[in-house]
Amino acid sequence: MRGATQVRWAACAVAVALAATACGGGDSGGGGGGADGIVSSSWGDPQNPLEPANTNEVQGGKVLDMIFRGLKKYDPKTGEATNMLAEKIESKDNQNFTITVKDGWTFSNGEKITAKSFVDAWNYGALLKNNQKNAYFFGYIDGYDKVHPETGKAGATTLSGLKLVDDKTFTVKLTQKFSLWPDTLGYPAFAPLPKAFYTDHAAWVSKPIGNGPYTIDKYTKGSSMNLRKWDDYPGDDKAQNGGIDLKVYTDNNTAYTDLTAGNLDLVDDVPASQLKNVKADLGDRYINTPAGIIQTLAFPFYDKKWDTPGGIKVRQGLSMAINREQITNQIFQKTRTPASDWTSPVLGEDGGFKEGLCGKECTYNAAEAKKMIQDGGGIPGGQLKISYNADTGSHKEWVDAVCNSINKVMGNNKACVGAPVGTFADFRSQVSQQKLHGAWRAGWQMDYPLIQNFLQPVYYTNASSNDGKWNNKQFDDLVDKANAESDKAKAVSTFQDAEKVMVQQMPVIPLWYQNGSAGYSENVTNVSLNQFSVPVYEQIKVK
Amino acid sequence: MGRYVIRRLLQMIPVFFGTTLLIFLMVNVMGDPIAGLCGDRQCDPATAAQLRTEFGLDKPVWQQYLTYMGNVFTGDFGTAFNGQKVTELMATAFPITIRLTLVAIVFEIVIGISLGVVTGLRRGRPIDTTVLILTLVVISIPTFVTGLLLQLLLGVEWGVIKPSVSSEAPLNELLIPGLVVASVSLAYVTRLTRTSIAENARADYVRTATAKGLPRRRVIIRHLLRNSLIPVVTFIGTDVGALMGGAIVTERIFNIHGVGYQLYQGILRQNSQTVVGFVTVLVLVFLAANLIVDLLYAVLDPRIRYA
Numbered sequence: 001m002r003g004a005t006q007v008r009w010a011a012c013a014v015a016v017a018l019a020a021t022a023c024g025g026g027d028s029g030g031g032g033g034g035a036d037g038i039v040s041s042s043w044g045d046p047q048n049p050l051e052p053a054n055t056n057e058v059q060g061g062k063v064l065d066m067i068f069r070g071l072k073k074y075d076p077k078t079g080e081a082t083n084m085l086a087e088k089i090e091s092k093d094n095q096n097f098t099i100t101v102k103d104g105w106t107f108s109n110g111e112k113i114t115a116k117s118f119v120d121a122w123n124y125g126a127l128l129k130n131n132q133k134n135a136y137f138f139g140y141i142d143g144y145d146k147v148h149p150e151t152g153k154a155g156a157t158t159l160s161g162l163k164l165v166d167d168k169t170f171t172v173k174l175t176q177k178f179s180l181w182p183d184t185l186g187y188p189a190f191a192p193l194p195k196a197f198y199t200d201h202a203a204w205v206s207k208p209i210g211n212g213p214y215t216i217d218k219y220t221k222g223s224s225m226n227l228r229k230w231d232d233y234p235g236d237d238k239a240q241n242g243g244i245d246l247k248v249y250t251d252n253n254t255a256y257t258d259l260t261a262g263n264l265d266l267v268d269d270v271p272a273s274q275l276k277n278v279k280a281d282l283g284d285r286y287i288n289t290p291a292g293i294i295q296t297l298a299f300p301f302y303d304k305k306w307d308t309p310g311g312i313k314v315r316q317g318l319s320m321a322i323n324r325e326q327i328t329n330q331i332f333q334k335t336r337t338p339a340s341d342w343t344s345p346v347l348g349e350d351g352g353f354k355e356g357l358c359g360k361e362c363t364y365n366a367a368e369a370k371k372m373i374q375d376g377g378g379i380p381g382g383q384l385k386i387s388y389n390a391d392t393g394s395h396k397e398w399v400d401a402v403c404n405s406i407n408k409v410m411g412n413n414k415a416c417v418g419a420p421v422g423t424f425a426d427f428r429s430q431v432s433q434q435k436l437h438g439a440w441r442a443g444w445q446m447d448y449p450l451i452q453n454f455l456q457p458v459y460y461t462n463a464s465s466n467d468g469k470w471n472n473k474q475f476d477d478l479v480d481k482a483n484a485e486s487d488k489a490k491a492v493s494t495f496q497d498a499e500k501v502m503v504q505q506m507p508v509i510p511l512w513y514q515n516g517s518a519g520y521s522e523n524v525t526n527v528s529l530n531q532f533s534v535p536v537y538e539q540i541k542v543k
Numbered sequence: 544m545g546r547y548v549i550r551r552l553l554q555m556i557p558v559f560f561g562t563t564l565l566i567f568l569m570v571n572v573m574g575d576p577i578a579g580l581c582g583d584r585q586c587d588p589a590t591a592a593q594l595r596t597e598f599g600l601d602k603p604v605w606q607q608y609l610t611y612m613g614n615v616f617t618g619d620f621g622t623a624f625n626g627q628k629v630t631e632l633m634a635t636a637f638p639i640t641i642r643l644t645l646v647a648i649v650f651e652i653v654i655g656i657s658l659g660v661v662t663g664l665r666r667g668r669p670i671d672t673t674v675l676i677l678t679l680v681v682i683s684i685p686t687f688v689t690g691l692l693l694q695l696l697l698g699v700e701w702g703v704i705k706p707s708v709s710s711e712a713p714l715n716e717l718l719i720p721g722l723v724v725a726s727v728s729l730a731y732v733t734r735l736t737r738t739s740i741a742e743n744a745r746a747d748y749v750r751t752a753t754a755k756g757l758p759r760r761r762v763i764i765r766h767l768l769r770n771s772l773i774p775v776v777t778f779i780g781t782d783v784g785a786l787m788g789g790a791i792v793t794e795r796i797f798n799i800h801g802v803g804y805q806l807y808q809g810i811l812r813q814n815s816q817t818v819v820g821f822v823t824v825l826v827l828v829f830l831a832a833n834l835i836v837d838l839l840y841a842v843l844d845p846r847i848r849y850a
Contacts, residue, residue, distance in 0.1 A: 045808065047580065049626035056582050128589050131597070133580065136587050150589055205626065221627055222635065223710035223800045247710065250807065254694075254798045257706045261699040391811060425579025425813040432578055432585045443583045457584070465584040 036242035037542025039524055041266040041535065042255035043246035045222050049205050052191040053125030053132040062534050064188040066227055066244065067108075067210035069235055071099065071118070072186035076530040076539075079346055079449035081183040084235065085113065085192070085211075087168075089182040094486055097172045097182065098165075107194040108215045108230050115170040117192035119162050123147070124198070125189060128154045134189040136464055137447070140181060142173040177484035179491055184448050213239040213538045223248050239538040240526070259519055266527065268518040268535050272394050275333040275517075282519045288335055290345040291533035292446035293514035294454070295336070297386065297402075297439045299507065302469045305380035305437070313376030315506040316361050318384065320369035321409040324362075327401045328512050335517050338362075339510035342499055343454040344446065346531040352451030352492040358503050362510060366409045373410070383414060385438030389427035390420035395441055402511075431467050442467065442508060449531050451495045455479060459507060470507035544841070544848075551837070555830045559823075560612075566822045567608050567815065576600070576813035580624060598622075598816070611819065620823075621816035623809070629820040632805050637824070639712045640794075640801035644786045646714070646721030647728070651779060655729045659736020659775070660768065666741050674737075678730035690723045690796040707798035720797040724790050728782050735778055739771035746770075773843055780836030784829030 046060035052068060055061055071086035083089075087100040105113040124130055126138035128148045135148050142161025147154050161173035174181060184190075192211065197204045207219050213235065214227040228243035247264070249255040252271045258264040260281055270278055270286070278286045299315060301307045324338035337345065341357035373379060386403060388395040396418060403416035410416075419438065421427040430436055444465070446453050456479050457463050461471040475498050482494035502508075516533025526541045577591050577600065586594075595601045598621075599610060614621065620629035662671040681689075697719060698706030708716045743749065744767060752762045791803035802821055809817030840847045 045625070047625060047812065056584075128593065131590055131593055133586065133590060135590060148587075148589060150587075151592070220635075220710060221625070222632065222805075248800065249707070249798050250800075250804050251795050251798065254707050254796060257694060257699060258798075261702065261706045263698075263705050263707065423573055423579070423811065423813055425576045426574035427579075428581075428583075428585075429575035429578030433575075445583065464587060467585060 034542060035240065037524075038243045038245055039241050039265045039537070039540050039542060040245045040247060040263075041537070042252065042258075042264060042268060043225070043248050045248050048133060050208050051132065051197075051205065052121070052193065053130075053134045053137070053189045055188065056133050058532070058534060061188060061532065062537075063208075063216075063225065063227075063246070064191065064210075065212075065532075065534055066214040066537055067208060067212040067216060068188055068191040069105075069210075069212050070186055070188065070191045071101070072183065073237075074186045074449055074531065076528065076536045079348065079351065079531045081186050081448070084186075086182075086185070089185075091182075094177040094179040094181075094484060095174050097174070098169065099172065100169050103168070105211060105234055106232075107192075107209055107211045108232075109194060109196065109209050111194045111196075113192050113211060114167045115164055116167075117194070118190075119164050119170050120198070121191065121193035122162060123158045124193065126159055127157060137184075137187065137189040140174045140176070140178055142175050144175070176480075178452075179483060179486050180450050180452055180488070183450055184453075187448050213237060214244065217243070237538055241524075241538075241540050241542050244537050244540075256519070259521060262521060262523075265521045265524050266518065266535060266540070267520070268516070268529070268533070270517040270519055272332075275335060278517075278519060285520050285522070285527075287518045287520075287527065287529055288515050289529050290337065290531075291514055291516040291529065292344045292346045292449060292531045293443060293533070294339055294342065294344050295441065295443045295511045295514060296339075296342075297509040297511060298442035298468045299439055299470075300434065300436055300468055301471070301507070302434050303437050308377070308380075310376040311380070312505055313372045314379060315509065317369045317372030317374075317376060318379075318406060319358075319361055319506055319509040320363065320365045320372065321406045322402055322509070322511070323364045323405045324512055325364065327398060327405070331398050331401050332512070335515045336512035337515070339512050342459075342502060342508075342510050343451055344513050344531075346446075347449055347451055347454075350489070350492070351449060352454075352495055354496060354499075357496065357499055358510060361503055361506060364405075369409050370411075379415060381438075383438075384416040385419040386416065387419045387421055387427065387430070387436050387438065387440040389422075389424040391423050396420065399441065434467075434469070443514075446531070451492055452479075452483065455495060455498060456483075459502065468507065470505075472501060472505060472507070475501045475505075548834070548838070551834050555834075558830060559826060562826045563612070563819060563823050564608060566819050567611070568604065570810075570813065570815040570818050571604050571607075573813050576624070576815070579813060598624075611816075615820075615823065620820040623817050624812055624814050629816050632817060633820065633824065636800065636802045636805045636821075639799060640787055640790060640803070642712065642714060643717050643721055643724060643790060643794075643799065643801060644783060646717050647725035647786050648779065648783065650722055650725040651729050651732045651782070655732030656736050656768075656772075656775065658733045660740055660763070662733070663737040663740025663771075664744065664763070666737075671737075674733065678733050681726050681730040686723060686727060687792050687796060689726055690720070690793050693719055693723060694796060710800060712799055712801070717799070720793055720799060723796075724786055724793045728778075728786070731778060732775055735775050736771065739774055740767060743767055743771045769843055773840060776839055776843065777836055780832050780839070781829075783832040784825065787828055788825050 044059040047057050048054050050060055050063060052064055055064055069084050072081045073084040074081055085102050085105055087102045089097055089099050091097045101115050122138055125132045126135050126144055126147050138144055141159050143159045146156040147159055163171045165171060194209055196209055207216055213230060213233045215230045217228045218226040225246040229239040252269050255267045256271055256274050259267045299306050328336040328338055340362050341354050343353045345353050347353040386399050388399050390396060399418040403418055406416040407413055431440060444458055458465045459470060460479055461476050478494055478498035482491045485491035485494055516529040518529055520527045524540050524542055526539050528536050530536050577594050599607055623629055623632060658674055662674045665671050694706050697703045704719055749767055752766045787802060791807055794801050794803035805817060806821050
């Protein structure tokens with residue numbers, strides 16, 4: 001009798017297995033097509049709680065982009081900042097701004113958006129006690145050093161530069177002249193926040209309420225988020241689909257496999273290993289467009305060995321020893337473009353991108369490179385070590401290729417070596433604590449499409465991301481001058497003058513501009529990436 | 544028996560503290576986790592300092608460990624960097640991994656033991672040789688190859704399953720991943736059972752049972768199998784812990800948001816609260832599984848008695 005039960009058990013298990021696998025496939029998608037169709041898209045687990053001033057990576061930013069609209073919005077095609085909730089932003093001196101908020105906007109819970117929604121949100125974002133990782137965005141506003149001192153406790157709870165005038169108007173006083181400042185207001189950190197954010201913070205974080213074209217229907221932390229079209233959305237960029245289902249993938253290879261199996265509509269990060277097949281798999285459903293990201297090699301100017309007069313020639317020589325063309329073609333399959341300035345093509349000509357600004361200093365020339373490095377006294381310490389984090393981003397491949405290129409030029413197999421660091425956190429802590437004494441991989445992803453954002457936070461003396469501690473008075477003066485310029489074209493050309501100082505000094509070597517690469521299924525159309533390499537979700541149409 | 548269980552439970556205490564301390568130190572030497580939180584830019588020093596205080600990272604390691612252990616005993620496993628309680632993460636991750644492990648264990652028991660019995664009784668016959676070769680093949684292929692291959696064939700080419708498991712991870716979607724997780728152990732179970740059965744098939748008590756005129760099925764199941772299962776049970780028992788911790792690769796391939804996923808994420812972000820919390824629970828599972836295996840011996844073979 002006992003034997004019989006065991007046999008039956010086994011038979012059952014096999015039957016269940018067969019039945020279950022048979023019904024496992026097939027039913028993909030769900031919901032109707034057309035304007036009510038739901039788009040499924042790959043996602044990564046956001047690193048920080050979802051708050052506008054606390055989100056500094058793409059995955060969380062993606063969601064904020066769908067559920068929030070700020071004073072300005074960047075055109076997904078041109079990158080131009082246009083008024084969204086702002087009726088007008090006026091200034092006579094480029095330092096004191098008066099902002100008027102449009103009528104008729106509400107949060108998705110019905111609360112009216114007023115000037116106070118902005119002032120309170122910005123004060124919250126800036127205050128040290130709230131641990132917001134993007135607090136430095138409010139650093140240009142007067143009184144920031146009081147609410148967010150470098151050490152110790154905050155001396156004030158609100159920014160003295162923010163003043164509420166009436167329901168629709170508020171004024172902003174900056175610490176310095178900054179003519180392009182209104183154009184920074186499209187960044188999610190400047191989004192307005194509803195009262196519910198302060199009164200029941202835990203509930204808000206578990207299911208954020210915003211004022212964008214989508215509302216959050218269901219959020220399972222760490223695995224998925226279902227966003228649905230908000231029918232009463234007052235803006236003119238209404239969602240063209242019924243909603244977006246974001247699904248967290250640990251491995252973008254699995255996401256890609258799901259896409260090819262028809263189980264997913266959109267992958268916004270095609271894995272490097274699949275780039276060779278992507279044309280064959282997806283045809284013209286593969287997108288490869290520039291994003292506002294530049295990758296560079298940085299040097300430690302806090303180390304005396306690098307901060308020498310001859311060092312300039314060495315760095316210029318090293319820059320000329322890197323065969324950017326070959327590396328972007330062979331290692332990145334053209335998902336990178338060789339860099340010839342320190343900005344990004346997404347800015348456009350008018351925005352300050354200038355191809356070839358760096359000139360011969362950023363062009364491969366083996367013979368001259370070797371001569372320059374030797375004239376400058378050779379590589380400090382006899383060997384260039386390029387540090388990178390080995391855990392994500394497959395940096396090893398290109399660092400090895402860069403070294404290979406330099407070694408070939410120098411005719412010395414040991415002239416350049418890669419120096420892997422185990423984790424990203426460890427790599428970042430070595431960089432920020434100035435423990436590195438060779439070069440390291442650096443990158444800059446723009447916060448907003450402005451030439452100022454590519455230069456000032458990274459290369460200005462003591463700027464927040466000037467990790468190599470480079471300082472140059474001429475560069476700083478030109479940046480200050482550009483910021484004070486009221487004419488935009490004049491400001492941009494002055495920033496480019498500052499960039500020319502960098503050609504002469506080569507504080508970091510520009511390597512390549514990164515592209516956003518995405519793929520989508522036959523189920524959807526009108527898919528594009530914006531300058532931040534985030535899909536323009538509200539424009540996607542479901543067949 | 545009672546004294547034996549108590550002694551075993553007491554032995555768990557130093558093992559428990561030792562392993563957690565080791566994990567704590569290992570995560571700690573990887574450097575400052577706050578530095579990685581702000582992406583490719585430097586966290587502003589004031590916020591970084593405040594986060595460090597909040598997560599207790601500004602204190603010496605021994606003090607961090609003591610505070611952590613103190614909290615663990617009150618059921619507080621700390622907070623992950625994304626603001627979620629680690630207990631909350633466990634509540635979502637463990638049920639999924641337990642389900643996956645159960646599927647794997649059922650496959651091991653059902654397929655592994657049946658194949659083992661069949662081949663053990665037919666030693667040297669073609670079926671025995673075939674199964675031996677097959678298990679050798681399974682053992683020698685790494686799990687991620689089997690996983691990716693099945694995913695590609697069943698998921699993309701033939702469309703029988705979905706290539707990735709949905710976030711709720713229902714049982715039917717876990718069958719193929721479960722089979723992949725079980726594959727290597729399954730092969731070992733088959734071989735262990737086969738050897739054990741083949742050895743005992745010639746034992747005196749089997750001959751006696753057959754001579755008494757008992758039906759063949761009863762001889763095999765009541766007498767032969769029961770005695771042959773001891774090494775197999777040991778193996779499966781220790782495998783429970785190994786499966787739960789070792790599913791990282793398979794969980795990644797099939798995008799299962801279980802323990803492996805949380806551990807991987809925790810290590811990548813150097814989130815000691817997550818990593819230590821999950822490993823602590825895994826250690827407990829491992830210890831409990833071992834204890835149960837030892838106790839099962841007595842059930843299978845009454846000659847084994849614990850004083």
